[in-house]
Amino acid sequence: MDVIVAGDRSELRAALAALGVAGVRGPRAGGDGGTADEGGSGGRGVAGTGPRSGSGTVRKVGPPGGTPEGAAGPGGGGGTLALVPTMGALHEGHRSLIRLAREHADHVAVSVFVNPLQFGPNEDFSRYPRTFDADLEVCAAEGVELVFAPAPGDMYLPDRQVGVSAGQMGTIVEGAFRPGHFDGVLTVVLKLFNLVRPDVAVFGQKDAQQLALIRRMVTDLDLPVTVVGGPTVREPDGLALSSRNRYLSPADRVTALALSAALREGARHDRPKDILHAAHAVLDEAALADPPLVLDYLSLVDPATFTAAAEDHRGEAILAVAAKVGATRLIDNVVLDLSS
């Protein structure tokens, strides 16, 4: 089976039609989310509409080892579509989301886009790993049918004005350390939903506040998409897989193990004060290591709101941590059940 690669929104429309998912749902108010110069009348929202004339070509890439079992071919005659949004540099965590996506829909699309809007001025946008050829191999091996990989100029007009606000929930915990980050995430995720029009979208629990905010956006803005969360995939020693792990030197990586170790220690307790105390002890020790761990936050929060879990909190809570090791900033979290 081939992966259809769409490098801009015009190619995306052609690819969605080739997949046979165009017209799965009826027309929607507001056109297809295209820019003004595109007219905004074509696309999946119009039943039976194929690629418009003059639309871009669609590149196809064959999988290294033949067609994966159960993968549907392009033009397979309709069905539901799941989208896995990513920033590329794909690893086993992304692969697990792709497999989860397949359980929820007939067709799977992956977007690869390093979104400038969600990076602060002193963050790693320019050095963020970009491994597109390897990403395509991963997608082909996993039976992904469509990869949408737009250029920044295709996603954002230079004089872009309007975006999504993540509200107060976007300013706490992770948001307090990355001002504007969640506004940028939600803006690009909404645009991806409007462009690809998936029935299902799959995100990792590793970015727990992002997942909670995307669920919140879907609720608050009545978006017609089902959000599915996938569990965090870890290395055997506990380190959560992350595209940023490739920045770590061997010594950095040893120190970085303290994030998951702290979460494990915290998870051995069931009262908020004890959980935080146990986790802090691990992080404090790592702060003395060479290189040291520099803690941004350790927080025990309500999974839906990301507000601090009170001492009498019952039910699920998320223990979330973010820290820098050398020049690399990492996040991790674990879901705890405090019902007993």
Ligand SMILES: Nc1ncnc2c1ncn2[C@@H]1O[C@H](COP(=O)(O)OP(=O)(O)OP(=O)(O)O)[C@@H](O)[C@H]1O
């Ligand atoms: N270890 C993991 N297990 C499961 N899902 C993951 C894991 N790491 C990332 N994801 C999910 O993959 C999706 C794409 O994330 P992204 O491309 O930013 O990868 P990443 O590894 O989180 O990179 P980063 O270094 O930016 O944290 C997100 O929904 C994210 O939560």
Ligand SMILES: CC(C)(CO)[C@@H](O)C(=O)[O-]
């Ligand atoms: C959801 C996402 C693809 C939006 O750019 C990104 O934040 C990520 O990779 O987690």
Ligand code: BAL
């Ligand atoms: N996975 C989260 C993307 C970011 O750190 O910008």
